[in-house]
Amino acid sequence: MSEQQDRIIGRDVERARIAAFTEAPDGRALVLRGEAGVGKSALLDEVTERASGAGYRVVRALGVETESGLPFAGLHQLLHPLLPRDASLDHDHRSALDVVFGKASGAAPSVMALGIAVLDLLALAASEEPLLLVIDDGHWFDGPSAEVCAFVARRLSGYHVKVLVGxxxxxxxxFDAAGLPEVLLEPLTEEASCRLLDQRYPGLTDEIRRIVLDNADGNPLALMELPQTVTPGVASTLVEDLGGRQGIPLSRRLERMYARRVHDLAPAExxxxxxxxxxxxxxGSVPRRVTGARYRMRQVDGAMAQGLLTVDPSTGDFTFRHPLVRSALVQLATPNERRAAHAALAELHRGDIERRAVHLAAATIDPETEVADVLERAAHSATRRGGAATAVAWLTRAAELSVTAADRSRRLGDAAFIAGQSALLDQAERLVDESGQVSGESENIGAVITSAYVALYKDGDVRSTHRxxxxxxxxxxxxxxxxETVTRLLNVLLAISQFSADPAVWSRTDAAIDSMGDAADPLTLVYRDSWGDVVRRGTTVRERLDEAFARMAGGEPWDVMRLAVSAxxxxxxxxxxxxLQRMVEREKDAGAVTNVMTMLHLVMLDQINSGAWDEAEASGRRGLELTTSHGYELFAHQFRAFLGLVAACRGQLERARELQSAIDAWARPxxxxxxxxxxxxxxxxxxxSAGDYEAAYIYASGITVPGQFTPYSQQATRTLLDLVEAALHTGRSDQARSHALAARDAHLSAISPRLGLLTTAALAMTGDDTEAEELFARAVAHPAGPSFPFDLARIQLAYGMWLRRARRPKASREAFTRAADIFERLGASAWEQRAKLELRAAGLPVRKSGGGVAALTAQERQIAELAAGGMSNKEIGAKLFLSPRTVGAHLYKIFPKLGITSRASLRDALAREGEGEDGADR
Incomplete structure (x- = not known):
């Protein structure tokens, strides 16, 4: 079988019926019937090749529209290869053929006489080898030829002749009245259509793929042709086509399928x-709201007769037989015809701002204020429903139709701003240039806003953009x-300052916002107080957020995104x-894609906090793919940072360190x-997670000095527990206590319940025994605990350790068990091991995992004993002739085998192993 035949997809049932037809021993006929482009010719090609390989002589004929009025033109195609055998026919049959093919004069034979002569000729041709007649596009056969072929096809029994007609x-x-058996070729299923596209065009974007599938509607020819015309540039305009060619562009081959039938219609029809x-x-991929009635076509009997329309059984309205019919009609219409149609439709849809805007824009040539205003209002409507990319096109068209230069420049600036929020950065920069050319300014404020966003998203430029x-x-x-311009300026200034996290930068930002006085939008002030120095300004943010979200129903997506960041x-x-999740799904395709990236950041952080770490990693992978495909380096590194947090919490130390290194190397310069x-x-x-508390203290104190919270640092409050725990484990009790007291004195609990939870836990961990008991009890029962399970488990672990030191083993075992259960559910393996080790130290038997000293190699055992004796990696390496790095790698393998997470636990682990399993469990 040929490669082309191997590529026939989704036709297994039809191919089986055709195979049974060709393999049958007796003569018979079969009709393949289907819409144009549905794949009839491909199946006929396959039958031809198979039959030739099986010993058939195959004769093919192709119906041609231009010859459909020539009597017997089709029959001549079919019989011409066989005519050398007509000398063996009797005189009457040969005479009948000579007359119809112009070799002799005389009265034209009847259909029966000519049919019998053809049947006799076919029988002679099939006497040496079986014969297959294949007629493609039989609907274009001239009437006399089709009648004779139908006559013959009904009388093939007993002959080694088969007839296959498409x-x-x-x-x-x-052929319709011949009563021949038929195979009906339906459109391909969605699954088969996808397979065909994947085979022929494996590199299609999701957007183009969806457009092609929707418009091809299972038609194989359309599936193979449309990807050549639906380029990325075309796809971006198909959401709402404002140029009057509303419909998918067709190749010439697809256009020709309907051209004759369209041109044969009366002009009015x-x-x-x-x-x-x-x-x-x-x-396009963004569904348009439909608030008014669709146009109802009337007096279209000619189109029904031409097979262009069908009737919707549920409404009785005329509908197009296939999406390609609609596209062909638009493509074949003249510009004047399209504009007239759009003008009529604009009147029909006066009650729907967006649909009216589409038609007005396509019907209008010269600048007109009313049309430009309608387009501008429609653009704002589109952004609020998740169609920001559409709004860019409408604002650009509104600028073209603006009467004054000021209106045109303003609308181009608005389009540039929305393009920047829609991940259309190249388009945004181009629109900014056009706006500057119209206004005559080298760089207007709109250009500053757009270029600042571009530089921030693409390159992480926080220094020059801030200036x-x-x-x-x-x-x-x-x-x-x-x-509106002032608000956009201040908001981009806040975004830059947030990413800088530099108190000096924030000082200039605060001064700029204060200089605007009452001109600063209240929402901008909410962003300032939560994105910046939240410790000193954040106590009223939650209350203001509730009010803002209540007013935000149907608001601009970027305002919702900024409020979510504040939240x-x-x-x-x-x-x-x-x-938030609804907004992500609404905006992800043709909405504010830039904001989707930030919302995905927030979704991922929420999943991290709530303990849905598998979902968080999936969100991170999705976000990385989205941001890298658009060249958003800043946002891509954010996703890497959040993935690094998950890896660190789970104890995936090597992956966490790799991500940490990549982030730091990109961001610090x-x-x-x-x-x-x-x-x-x-x-x-x-x-x-590794039990290296000295390193943990160095990192945590690098974010904020113990006893204070670095202004404008979001991580300063979030690492409260990290710093206190690391300080306690390294003997820095005073620093730990001062930091806990600083959290209390800064009233962090007034900012958020989680910070209240962390503050209570920090005070408990650093307080005296009387104070600690009450505070630990409050911390483990804190209402915020279930919403932040990793924090809660760490507090339970610390509580258990305090209880064990207080010689309350039963209560400590309960706390360790709760901590271990939460860590296990989260997948925090290193923390789970630590909780179980503490549980065993508190006297509760814990099933071993098959590790222990017996699982160590001889070298690992030697390294473990030296490390337990207090030697550093460098000292061990010198003694064993190994590098300190190699010693560290061995210890990394030793810890999980012994069921420990830190160097400090080595001595106890080796001692317990020496006592034996029973002694350890005791």
Whole structure:
């Protein structure tokens, strides 16, 4: 079988019926019927090749539209290869053939006489080898030829002759009344269509793939042709086509399938069909709201007869037989015909701002204020429903139709801003340039905003962008810029400052915001107080957030995103979790994709906090793919930072360190303190998971000095427990206590319940015995605990250790058991091992995992004993002629075999192993 035949997909049932037809011993006929492009010719090609290989002589004929009016043109194609045998026919049969083929004059024979002569000729040809006649596009056979072929096809029994005819389902032919058995080729299923696309075009984007599948509607020819015309640039305009060619562009081959039938319609009927085709075409991935009635086509009997339309049985309305019919109608219409249709549809949809805007824009040529205003209002409507990419196109078109240069420049600036929020950074920069050319300014405020976002997202540039935006704020204040421009300037300034995490940068930002006085939007002040110095300004943020979210229903997606960031910084994100996830799904395809990236960050952080770590890793992978595909290096490193946190919590130490190193190497030279602090936080958690408390203290105190909280550092409060725990384990009790007291005195509990939980736990861990008991009891019962299970488990572990020191073994075992259970559920293996080790030390038998000293190699045993004796890696390496790095690698393998997580536990582990299993359990 040929490679082409191997590529026939989704036709197993039909191929089996055709195979049974060709393998049958007696003569017979079969009709393949289906829509244009459904794959009839491919199956006929396959039958031809198979039959030739099976010993058939195959004769093929192709119906041609231009010859459909020539009597016997089709029959001549079919019989011409066999005519040399007509000398063996009797005189009457040979005479009948000579007359119809112009070799002799005389009266034309009847269908029966000619049919019998053809049947006799076929019998002679099949006397030496079986014969297969294949007629493709039989609907274009001229009437006399089709009648004779149908006559013959009904009388093949007893002959070694088979006839296979391919016919269109929507075109009448003389074969229709022959009563021949048929195989109906339906459109391919969705699954088969996907397989065909994957085979022929494996590199399609998801957007183009969906457009092709929707418009091909299971038609194989369309599936193979449309990817050649639906390029990425075309796909981006198909969401809402404002140029009047509303419909998918067709190749010439696809256009020709319908061209004749469309041109044969009367002008009034063709205009009716164009109006129907242009109304409500869903070519893009963003569903359009439909609030009014669809256009109802009337007086289209000619189109029904041509097979272009069918009737919807549920409504009785005329509908197009296939999506390609609609696209062909639009493509074949003249510009004047399309504009007239759009004008009529704009009147029909006066009550729907978006649908009216689409048609007005396509019907209008010259600038017109009313149309531009409608488009601008429609753009704002689109952004609120998740169609930010559509809004860019509408604002750009509104600028083209603006009468004044000021309106045109303003609308191009708005389009540039929304493009920046839609991950269309190249388009945003181009729109900014156009806006500057219209206004005559080399770099207006809109250009500063857009270029600042681009530089921040792509390169993590927080230094030069901050300087430029501060200057633009000063210019806006002097010039009295409009409120929306001021708000956008201040918001981008806050975003830059947030990523810098630099108190000096924030000082200039605060001064710029204060200089605007009442012109600063209340939401901007919420962002400032939560993204910046939350310790000193965050006590009222949660209350203000509740009010803001209540007013935000149907708001701009970037405002919702910024509020969600504020909610995270005061640990209120869980309250808005369903809303956030809906926004991600709504905006991900053609909405504010840039904001989707930030929302995915927040979804992932929420999953980390709530203990859904598998889901968090999935969100991280999804986010990395999205950000890297758009070139958003800043956001990609954020996802790496969050993945590093998960790895550190789970005890995946090597992966955590790799991610920490990559983040730090990218962020530190750029001054992106937000990420360098995350790198420090990953380092602290990784060290805590490994039991390396000295390293943990160095990392945690690098974020904030014990006893204070570095201003404008989001990680300063979030690493409260890390710093206190590391300080206690390294003998720095005074520093631990001062930090716990600083948390109390800063009233962190007023900022968020989680910070209240951490503050209570820190005070318990560092207080005297009387104070500690009460505070631990409050901490483990804190209402925020279940929402932050990893924090709660760590507090339970610390509580158990305090209880064991207080010689209350039963209570300590209960605390260790609760901690171990939570760690096990989370997948925090290193922490789980530590809890179980403490549980055993408290006197509760714990099943061993098959490790222990017996599992150590001789060298590992020697290293373990030397390390337990207090020797450093360098000293051990010198004694055993190993590098300190190799010694560290061995210890990394030794700890899990002994069921411990730190060097400090080596001596006890080796001693317990020496006592034997029974002694250890006692």
């Amino acid at each position: 016919l269109r389902a929507d075109t009448e032919s003389a 063709r205009a009716e069909l164009v109006r129907g085709a242009l109304d409500g075409i869903e070519a 430029r935006v501060v200057s633009a704020v000063e210019e806006a204040r002097r010039s009295g810029a409009d409120a 995270f910084y005061v640990d209120a994100l869980g309250d808005f979790r369903p809303y 750029r001054g992106v303190g937000f990420l360098t602090q995350y790198a420090e936080s990953i380092g602290a958690l990784t060290a805590l």
